[in-house]
Amino acid sequence: MITYLEAIRLAQQKALATDPRVFLYGQDIASFGGAFKATKNLSKEFPGRVFDATLSEDAIVGMAIGAAIEGMRPIVEMQFADFSTCGLNQIVNHAATLYYRTGVPCPIVVRLPSGGTSGGGPFHSQSMEALYAHYPGLVVVTPATVEDAYTMLFDAVALDDPVIFCEHKFLYNHLKAESLPETSLPIGKARLARTGRDATIVTHGAMLHESLAAATELAEEGFELEIVDLRSVKPLDTDTILASVARTGRLLCVSEEWPWGGVTSEVIARVSAEGFGLLDVAPMRVNAKDTPVPYHPDLWSVHRPTASTIAAAARRLLLS
Amino acid sequence: MITYLEAIRLAQQKALATDPRVFLYGQDIASFGGAFKATKNLSKEFPGRVFDATLSEDAIVGMAIGAAIEGMRPIVEMQFADFSTCGLNQIVNHAATLYYRTGVPCPIVVRLPSGGTSGGGPFHSQSMEALYAHYPGLVVVTPATVEDAYTMLFDAVALDDPVIFCEHKFLYNHLKAESLPETSLPIGKARLARTGRDATIVTHGAMLHESLAAATELAEEGFELEIVDLRSVKPLDTDTILASVARTGRLLCVSEEWPWGGVTSEVIARVSAEGFGLLDVAPMRVNAKDTPVPYHPDLWSVHRPTASTIAAAARRLLLS
Amino acid sequence: MPKTSAAVTQADYIKAYRIMLLSRVLEEKLASLYRAGMIKGGVFLGRGQEALSVSVGIHLHRGDIFAPLIRDQAGRLAFGDTVLDTLRTYLGSQLGSMRGRDGNIHRGRPRDGYYAMISHLGAMIPAVSGGLFARRLKGERGVVGATCIGDGGTSTGAFHEGLNAAAVEKLPLVVVIANNQYAYSTPNSRQYACADLLDKAAGYGVVGHKADGTNLLDCLQTLRRAVQNARGGGGPQLVVADLLRLVGHGEHDDGQYVDPKLKASPLGGDCLVIAEHHILEQKWATAEEHAVWRREVETEVNSTADRVRREPPPDPEEDDWAALSCPEYREQYATS
Amino acid sequence: MPKTSAAVTQADYIKAYRIMLLSRVLEEKLASLYRAGMIKGGVFLGRGQEALSVSVGIHLHRGDIFAPLIRDQAGRLAFGDTVLDTLRTYLGSQLGSMRGRDGNIHRGRPRDGYYAMISHLGAMIPAVSGGLFARRLKGERGVVGATCIGDGGTSTGAFHEGLNAAAVEKLPLVVVIANNQYAYSTPNSRQYACADLLDKAAGYGVVGHKADGTNLLDCLQTLRRAVQNARGGGGPQLVVADLLRLVGHGEHDDGQYVDPKLKASPLGGDCLVIAEHHILEQKWATAEEHAVWRREVETEVNSTADRVRREPPPDPEEDDWAALSCPEYREQYATS
């Protein structure tokens, strides 16, 4: 069985093996294999292609940008997504503006181990997809399955533009697959993770699995929920969302991020603006609470959406 | 006549005069009076209370946080909003989490000279309110009038929580008022900038004035637009917005920021979720284009919303 | 203020040693609670760094500012933190200073000058500087602020900006670099290229001090001098202590990447053992007295742990879920 | 690679001087276009810094990497930038390298190793380092990368992180600090506390060089040595040149805060005038020849400016408004 984490490792392995322009750069990723072991053995397998970085997120991203200008395809690992705030300036103001300003694309991939886990606390749990999606010039992806972790990372490396790769730590060892696909939906396309006629849940990342569990719960009550896994939040596949809402007439957006200006508000804004007539009732959203992510497992499990809070919201939506 | 810029200067003067805990910290703000002269003469008037900082945004905010812990009320000036990305980590991960984590509030004000001006280009034009509003623990305000620039800055200093004060550079010398009010709406309350029955425009900052101009244009065509000036984008005064939409049935959100996850998407998401039945037609939005802010004046004036693009959108909304 | 620091006495040494011992025993307890699955997230220990850390905390007064980092359990205890609050924070007790909202090393009581670190390394340097700046503005004299960082942390922009700003303001700041040879798995050879981290002091225009991190006496003397210099108006002080992290980065890590040569070198000495030997050699205490000390701290740690484990966890229903202190500015979202 | 650099010849000096002269005349033109309202935003000149800047650009080869900063018009021209593209970028011409999307000093041609600075100071240091790192990975040898920064820029975290990372990788990077005594209005006394910015070199473990920024010969010699050291495998080189900004921060600023004592000191000398005198004294050219040089550059600058002013501005209707290179990933918004 291949875990989500192993899929990320294998995608990097494949990228290194097939594209000489690829190299890996990040803290503790060489002989140690990374804080989560996402690069385990790669430095041995690809000597001179995997480098330990200094404790300098700004320099890490800046170095990757320079290397990309020279035609390389760096994959950068942030030790936790939360530390990318220290490299944010280079990401949003340098990598993201390079093509627009100079016509030279900036093919870097920044891997962000994202999202909450038990005991992670305020600084090792953040979901930063909305922050990066707000800025023009970045592609922001949020794989929710082992298959997507693999194919989307490989595809991200092939892309000429900077990609923020939000991989979810909660899924690292939690998700497993029998085998890995050779191809898949391209970046930018959402996927129907479950079909149903009664309401559409739009979600991404770890919340896909909470939403699927909620749908199972609701199915026992006779409701069929359709679930759209966004896969990438920028670009956002409005067409697939609208097509689903056209079928169901009801929309629930679920995300582990903070609510203000997050994926849920962007999705609801688009559906309301572009598919107003498709909505039978008011769209709803379920987000994390608007506080830092708490440390204690009991607080954490209430802070983020779960199958049961999603199911409760879905029930309200279905009865409205 | 008092300009918007002078109002900001006077608010700081009043804060320094009335509260011994207040001090100012930022690049070139002491004897030079700041890049925009928002602190002109204050270092002379308040010796030992206005300090030139090193070229170190992270340290500037970090110092302000420490001073706030010790009971002071620092007002920090970023030379341009765009450079706050270099201090973002301290803002979103330190200032914004302090109260939640430790119970000790963090009363700092970070002034961000925001928004586009002719020839400003990609790095001197950004509107960063959405970035900060996404994070829990911050109050984010966007004064659009001389009066608000004055009262909201003074109120921001009095607030126990960190405030991101997005002052608009385009308005600095453009807006003038006869006199300054003693009191005003509190932070967190939106204001009806114009009443009308046909549609609601929700906007903030420099876009208020473009929207007002659009409303004047539309009035000549017989349409009466109501305009809500948000004043603060976090907290967002959903009640005032909903009350207006209840009267007009039509919503157009206008913002100079980039669209993805910006104020317009948050407002539309809230109105759709909480006031779905109030909407007669699909809500619309007008934003800046999803690229860096261009340098050439001709590109810039098409990149951001203007009275005429807002009027055009309003016409479509009214006829839909 | 005297220019030369008063000598470290036997009493000072023993006081410091006993805090080190308490810290070591407490950390062993934390490790065992972690292994038992009772602490979630991670446990990060200061084993091998107690001599340095205690020397920082012990030279600070009430009214000073201290922002400890990952491996400063000993310094925290010396500055007034308690076994009780340490355990409460690790176990996420409702009654701890962080009320379960934050945990492990991310704890403090800012109102008491004991700042609560954020994870982002380097960030506490400007924060302590700002605290000192505020004290100066308020007319307080003789205050010192200290903060610790690792070899890895010196590579952050925050370290640089913070130390530079403190130097420009000539603040009474003591920055202590625990050069434990690794940042997580990254050896110094991949972290910096200067001959010695002390070479950085001149580049900031601050006073530099070197200490042998395995030697309690040297740490005490060096920190006494540095703190007194700062207190006396000498501006920022940069202390670099060489030592070795005698444990994994966290308790999830066996640290097998650590070079055996380093372990075998003088850097690999255990400061606690060395100090114990010194006390016995100097006949400042007998082996029996020492055994009593250890039993005392073990009793304190164990009984406190038992007590905290019976305390209620934070109740999500009771929590106000408020990131802002002003209730009127808290946001309402139409979310579940 | 020779360890000692070849001497700077008369021809080298004159070549450099003539680029300085071109730069000065071009910048005067930019200032007048700004005053006439034809350039929007700002104009930031390198007056007084031409000797240093040209010395950087002139020692780089095709295939090297150069990331100039605010005051590097002379260095840009030496590296191959043109009067034409400078004017096009300032005037926002459609035909300029930035196509009106970015302007003034924010220009470059990254594909030619000529990186386009972003405003955030310090950011170009890791970018050039990354470029050099890539070249090394690709097996290229003998490449050098250079970038410039001000006294103020040394206070950024980016400067520190970038230079440190370059030192760890021992990259052939030359970082040139134009210590022009002010960052905008902020004097060095409020910017750093070290005795000399050169004291920073040891803290990074890089070679330090000092130059007299008012003296072209010294700048040429120093940069030649630094660039050759880097090219020869000596790792990062830090060059600190002392001089004075002989103009406001930008053309909107009269710089009246500059200390008159500094202006009157040797630091306040105008490198262009000093070099001109040197040439005349050395009889490397007559006053008449010099006058011809000046007329030539004036003609070039004026005629190019006239040409560019007739060029079309960017057409918003024609622009694809694309921040991403891959068309399929461009977002569509239901906005007007």
Ligand SMILES: Cc1ncc(C[n+]2csc(CCOP(=O)(O)OP(=O)(O)O)c2C)c(N)n1
């Ligand atoms: C800005 C930032 N980047 C990354 C991390 C993740 N991280 C936590 S501890 C650590 C290693 C720290 O090494 P060092 O500073 O030498 O301290 P030590 O652990 O050796 O005491 C890293 C990389 C962090 N906390 N902050």
Ligand SMILES: Cc1ncc(C[n+]2csc(CCOP(=O)(O)OP(=O)(O)O)c2C)c(N)n1
């Ligand atoms: C990170 C960052 N903060 C603030 C600014 C605004 N700014 C532009 S130039 C400048 C002064 C630069 O001084 P210095 O580095 O000495 O260069 P000089 O202008 O003297 O050549 C400042 C503060 C900036 N560009 N980048």
Ligand SMILES: [Mg+2]
């Ligand atoms: Mg270390």
Ligand SMILES: [Mg+2]
């Ligand atoms: Mg300068």
